[in-house]
Amino acid sequence: xxxxxxxxxxxxxxxxxxxxxxxxxVAVLSMAAALTLAGSAYAFHLQxxxxxxxxxxxxxxxxxxxxxxxxxYRALAGRISSLEGVQGxxxxxxxxxRDRLGDMLGSQAGLLEGLGPEVVPAIVEVELTAQGLARGRxxxxxxxxxxxxxxxxxxxxxxxxxxxxxxxxxxxxxxxxLSAVLILSxxxxxxxxxxxxxMGRQEEREILRLIGARGWFIRGPFLVQGTGLGLVAGGIxxxxxxxxxxxLWTIPPDRFGTGPLWYLGEMRxxxxxxxxxxxxxxxxxGLIGAWLALGRVMGGxx
Amino acid sequence: xxxxxxxxxxxxxxxxGQNVALWDISFKIExxxxxxxxxxxxxxxxxxxxxxxxxxxxxxxRIVIGKTELSSLKPRLMPAVRRRIxxxxxxxxxxxxxxxxDNVSLALEVCGYPRARIRPRVEKVLGAVGLSKxxxxxxxxxxxxxxxxxxxxRALVTEPTILLADEPTGNLDWELSQEIIHLLQRFNRxxxxxxxxxxxxQLVRSIPGGVLTxxxxxxxxxxx
Numbered sequence: 001x002x003x004x005x006x007x008x009x010x011x012x013x014x015x016x017x018x019x020x021x022x023x024x025x026v027a028v029l030s031m032a033a034a035l036t037l038a039g040s041a042y043a044f045h046l047q048x049x050x051x052x053x054x055x056x057x058x059x060x061x062x063x064x065x066x067x068x069x070x071x072x073y074r075a076l077a078g079r080i081s082s083l084e085g086v087q088g089x090x091x092x093x094x095x096x097x098r099d100r101l102g103d104m105l106g107s108q109a110g111l112l113e114g115l116g117p118e119v120v121p122a123i124v125e126v127e128l129t130a131q132g133l134a135r136g137r138x139x140x141x142x143x144x145x146x147x148x149x150x151x152x153x154x155x156x157x158x159x160x161x162x163x164x165x166x167x168x169x170x171x172x173x174x175x176x177x178l179s180a181v182l183i184l185s186x187x188x189x190x191x192x193x194x195x196x197x198x199m200g201r202q203e204e205r206e207i208l209r210l211i212g213a214r215g216w217f218i219r220g221p222f223l224v225q226g227t228g229l230g231l232v233a234g235g236i237x238x239x240x241x242x243x244x245x246x247x248l249w250t251i252p253p254d255r256f257g258t259g260p261l262w263y264l265g266e267m268r269x270x271x272x273x274x275x276x277x278x279x280x281x282x283x284x285x286g287l288i289g290a291w292l293a294l295g296r297v298m299g300g301x302x
Numbered sequence: 303x304x305x306x307x308x309x310x311x312x313x314x315x316x317x318x319g320q321n322v323a324l325w326d327i328s329f330k331i332e333x334x335x336x337x338x339x340x341x342x343x344x345x346x347x348x349x350x351x352x353x354x355x356x357x358x359x360x361x362x363x364r365i366v367i368g369k370t371e372l373s374s375l376k377p378r379l380m381p382a383v384r385r386r387i388x389x390x391x392x393x394x395x396x397x398x399x400x401x402x403x404d405n406v407s408l409a410l411e412v413c414g415y416p417r418a419r420i421r422p423r424v425e426k427v428l429g430a431v432g433l434s435k436x437x438x439x440x441x442x443x444x445x446x447x448x449x450x451x452x453x454x455x456r457a458l459v460t461e462p463t464i465l466l467a468d469e470p471t472g473n474l475d476w477e478l479s480q481e482i483i484h485l486l487q488r489f490n491r492x493x494x495x496x497x498x499x500x501x502x503x504q505l506v507r508s509i510p511g512g513v514l515t516x517x518x519x520x521x522x523x524x525x526x
Contacts, residue, residue, distance in 0.1 A: 008411035207395050210357065211456065212385035213412045214378075 005217055013224020016197060017232075024229060027193040031186035031233030031282060036240045038179035039278050043241065045175055046274075048168045055161050056133050061126040063145055066152045073122050076150045080124060085132025085141055090125040097123050121152060183285050186233065190289035194226050198294060223290050230286020234279040241278070242270050307366075308333040308464065308495050309354060314363035314373075316349055316519075323349040324519045327363070331497065331512070333463075336490045338506045339499040341516035347499035350516065351468045354497065355389050356380050368463070385413050388457030388465040388494075392472035394449045396441040396456075402428065403437040406456045413460055427459045431485060447478035454482065458489055465489065467498045471505060483509055 017024065063080065065073055077089045092100065098120040102109040132141060138156040145154040198205075208218050307330040316324040324346045331337055339347050352358040353365055356372055365372040370383055396405050403424055410420045428434050431451040441449050450470060457465055467486065471479035479502070487509060490496045500506065506513055515523035 005411055005414045007417065008408070203395075204397055207397060208408075208412065209381075210355070210384065210389055210395065211409045211412055212381045212383075214381045217412055 006220075009217060009220030010224055012221035013228065016221055016225040017228045020197065020200075023193055023196065027186075027189045027229050028233045028236065030189040031183075031230060031285060032236035032240065034179075034182035034186035035234055035237035035278050035282055036244075037182050038175075038281070039237055039241050039274060040244065041171075041175035041179060042277060043245075043270075043274060045168070045172055046271075048164070048171065052161065052164050052168055055164060059128070059133070059138075059157055059161055061128065061138060061142055061145065061154055061156045063124040063126060063154045064152045065122045065124070065150050067121060072150050073124065076148060077124055079148065080126055080145060083141060083144055085129050085134075085137050087127040087129045087132065089127070092123040092125065094120050094122045097121065183281060187285045187289040187292075190226055190229050190286050191293045193229065194222050194290040194293040197225065198222055219294050222294055223287060226286040226290020226293070227283050228286065230282035230284070230289075231279060232282075233286070234282025237278050237282065238270065238275060241274070245270055306332045308335075308368060309497070310364075310366040311353075312364040312366075314353065314360045314365060316346075316353060316358065317361045322519050324353070324360075324516075327521055329514060329521065329524065331495065334490070334493055334495055336487065336496045336509075336511035337498070338511055338513045339497060339516065340501065340503065340506050340513060341522075343501060344518075345501075345516040346519040347501070347516055348468050349519075351389075351466050351497070351499050354464075355387055355466055356383050385460060386463050388460065388462040390450070390453045390457050390465070390467040390470045392469035394441070394453045394473075396449060396452055398441050401438050401440055402433060402444070402452050402455075405441065405452055406459050409456050409459050423459055424455075427455045430458075430488075431455045445478075446473050447481060450474060450478075450482055451485065454485060458494070461494075463495060465494050465496045467496070469500055470498060471500065471502065476504075479505055480508065 065076070073091060073093070077091050080086060081089055098112060098115070101120060102112050105111060126141070126145070128138065128141070132138065142154045142156050145151055205218050309331040311327050311329055314324060314327040315322070327350065339350055341347055349358065353360055353372075354367070356367075356375070360373050363373065367383060367387070372383065375383065397408070400408065406424045406427060407420050410423060415423070425434065425437075428437055431454055433448065433451055433455065436444060436448060441452065444452065450473070454470070457467075465486070470486075471482055474482065483498075483505060486496050486498065498511075513523070513525040514521060515525075
């Protein structure tokens, strides 16, 4: 028995979406602008997050051995491997380290000519597990490794990652707050639009009440309308974000000093999670805006 | 309470602020009756219809429809009562942006009838009021008489036990008024209890039926 009532609610709701277009467009565009800005922030956050993850994956503890420790470095590598949070080790003898340095110097490799292999220390590169990369653990690991007598110095280049993570946290909080404010503004405009529509259809509500309609049958189409406005806004926002992504891909990576963001390749904005978030936020924002608008004016129609 | 009584009022008063609209109204209307509520403008006819429809609540007294005590009914239960009562108004109260068919089917959608059952019922009732060919028209394109027949079709499509009509012929000429009244008579013969509020004495005299006469909010005459 509920089937035709639901069908009627949906039909009337969709029909209302086609009425008073200028007013509804204002609501849709406001919400779309809010969702686009929030979506951009979310996409930027995702890209930074991916960058931080990749950076962490590539970070290693570099252990410089004391001169003359070349003979023991295999035994040392075994001891380091047994430490908590260590994935594995890569051994570079003095000669190998010197060769690598020569490669890095390129045309200036001649500077190393005449120097013996003992000038450059042997190195142990330590790869970390996820547990080893956890906050605070790399520093503890460095301290543990430096206790070995063969070790001259252990270095973990985590500063950059830490700074990135700190920036990411601040950006995420700011983005959340800004998105909330923007989406609330969009919701308020949908609230006002639905309220106007509801007031403008007083006669229809009265007639429905007289023929025995329950409150949800009267309110339903306005909730559908609000949700529909939010969904349309979400669709427009996704189209704008897609346009933004296409535009970003045309910019050379280092043009605005944003090279690191392209570290993972082209900046991805549109992905499944963003589509779900934008459409979900649009629909939910529209529904809540409409619900609040009706809650204030339903009165005797309940 | 009488077994045959469908509508009963016991010492009903209705005030709007300081204004007394109805004063100490008591009567009962039996199942299957055709009753006119008559009296001059401002006598309280529309208020009486609104009270029977559950649109207004009495300031004092009891109203019983069938076995339902209307005066103390919880608001959330009121829609179920209204679905058993068809209402027709002088100004038709049709939705102008819906077709004749959709205006009528809305009453069934409100009740949650399955879609498959709605079409045949609407077609049947539109046929009964002679509007089969106007099903796709919208109310503004219809004459006053046709609009009132749409309103009548909407009120009757749910097969209510009671039909309340508030000045249903108020906007119609004599010929169209007779047409509407004869339609009401036809539905009355099928078992629907019909109460018509009208100030038109000539209309009241033109067909047989009970008459409840109001004046200044009081019952001043009852004819069975």
